[in-house]
Amino acid sequence: MLKGITNFVSRYLYAAMSCIYLFAAGFLFVRNRLLIYKISSHFGYPEVNIPVVDPASIIPLKNLEDSPVQVLEPIGRDGNVSAVELFIINLFIKAMNPVKIFEMGTFDGRTTLNMARNSADHARIWTIDLPRERLDSTKLPIVPLDRQFIDKPSSGTCFAGREEEKKITQLYGDTATYDFSPFFSSMDLVFIDASHSYEYVLNDSRIALKLLKDKKGVIIWHDYMMWEGVTRALKELYSTEPEFKDIRHIEGTSLACLVRGWG
Numbered sequence: 001m002l003k004g005i006t007n008f009v010s011r012y013l014y015a016a017m018s019c020i021y022l023f024a025a026g027f028l029f030v031r032n033r034l035l036i037y038k039i040s041s042h043f044g045y046p047e048v049n050i051p052v053v054d055p056a057s058i059i060p061l062k063n064l065e066d067s068p069v070q071v072l073e074p075i076g077r078d079g080n081v082s083a084v085e086l087f088i089i090n091l092f093i094k095a096m097n098p099v100k101i102f103e104m105g106t107f108d109g110r111t112t113l114n115m116a117r118n119s120a121d122h123a124r125i126w127t128i129d130l131p132r133e134r135l136d137s138t139k140l141p142i143v144p145l146d147r148q149f150i151d152k153p154s155s156g157t158c159f160a161g162r163e164e165e166k167k168i169t170q171l172y173g174d175t176a177t178y179d180f181s182p183f184f185s186s187m188d189l190v191f192i193d194a195s196h197s198y199e200y201v202l203n204d205s206r207i208a209l210k211l212l213k214d215k216k217g218v219i220i221w222h223d224y225m226m227w228e229g230v231t232r233a234l235k236e237l238y239s240t241e242p243e244f245k246d247i248r249h250i251e252g253t254s255l256a257c258l259v260r261g262w263g
C-alpha cells in the first residue's frame with residue numbers, strides 16, 4: 001500500500017515537473033507538441049477528429065480467403081511502420097489488388113518490399129526518397145527528427161538484390177519539387193511516409209490525389225496522431241478539402257486512409 005502511494009507520488013511529481021517544462025520551453029521542440037494536442041484533447045478541447053474505423057470495415061477481407069498475406073522482415077526499426085501496420089498495409093494490397101503503387105519515403109524499403117511481395121506478379125511500385133545530399137536544401141521545411149531518416153548511405157536496402165526488386169523502381173528527389181506529372185492519374189494506391197512536417201504532408205497528400213487513376217483508389221498515410229505535422233495536416237485536409245472528407249483513422253494504428261471509388 002505504502003509502496004503504491006510512494007510510486008504514485010513519485011510519478012505525480014515527475015509528470016508535474018515535465019508539464020512545467022513542456023509549457024515553459026518544451027513546446028518549442030516539435031517532438032513535444034503532439035503532447036499538447038493530446039492533453040487539450042483529453043480535457044475536451046473542441047477539435048476536428050478523423051473518425052476511427054476497424055480495418056475490417058474498409059478492407060474487403062473476403063477477397064483474401066485463398067490468398068494469405070505474407071509479412072517479410074516483421075521486426076522493423078525506428079522509422080519503419082510497426083508489424084501490425086505492415087500487416088494492415090499488406091492486407092490492403094492483397095485484398096484490393098492494386099496494379100500501380102506509389103510510395104513517398106522509401107527509407108530502407110521494408111514496406112516497399114512487402115507491397116511487392118503481396119501484390120500481383122504484374123504490379124509495379126515506384127518509390128521516391130530524398131538523397132542525403134539534399135538534406136539541407138529541401139524546398140519546404142522538414143522537422144529536425146526527419147533528418148535521421150534522410151541521412152543514410154542508401155535507400156531501399158531491404159529489397160536490394162531480392163526477387164521483388166524487379167517490380168520496384170527507385171526514384172530520387174524532393175517531393176516538393178519532383179515532376180510527378182508522368183505518373184498523374186495512373187496509380188491505384190499511394191502510401192505517404194516521407195517528411196513529417198505539416199507543409200510536406202499537405203504537399204504530398206495533394207500530389208497523391210493527382211496520382212490516383214481518375215481520383216479513384218487508396219491513399220494511406222503513416223504517423224497520424226504520432227507526429228504533430230502529420231496530425232495537423234490530415235485534420236485540416238479532412239475538415240476543409242471535400243476531396244479528403246472520407247479520410248479515416250485505422251483503429252489501433254497510426255495509419256490513416258482514404259478509399260475513393262474502389263470496387
Ligand SMILES: C[S@@+](CC[C@H](N)C(=O)[O-])C[C@H]1O[C@@H](n2cnc3c(N)ncnc32)[C@H](O)[C@@H]1O
Pocket residue numbers: 079080081104105106107108109110111112128129130131138142146149150151173174175176193194195200
Ligand atoms: C519514415 S521514413 C519512411 C519509412 C518507410 N516508408 C517504411 O515504411 O519503412 C521517411 C523517408 O522519407 C524520406 N524523405 C523525407 N523528406 C523527403 C522529401 N522531401 N522528399 C522525398 N523523400 C523524403 C526520408 O529520406 C526517409 O527515407
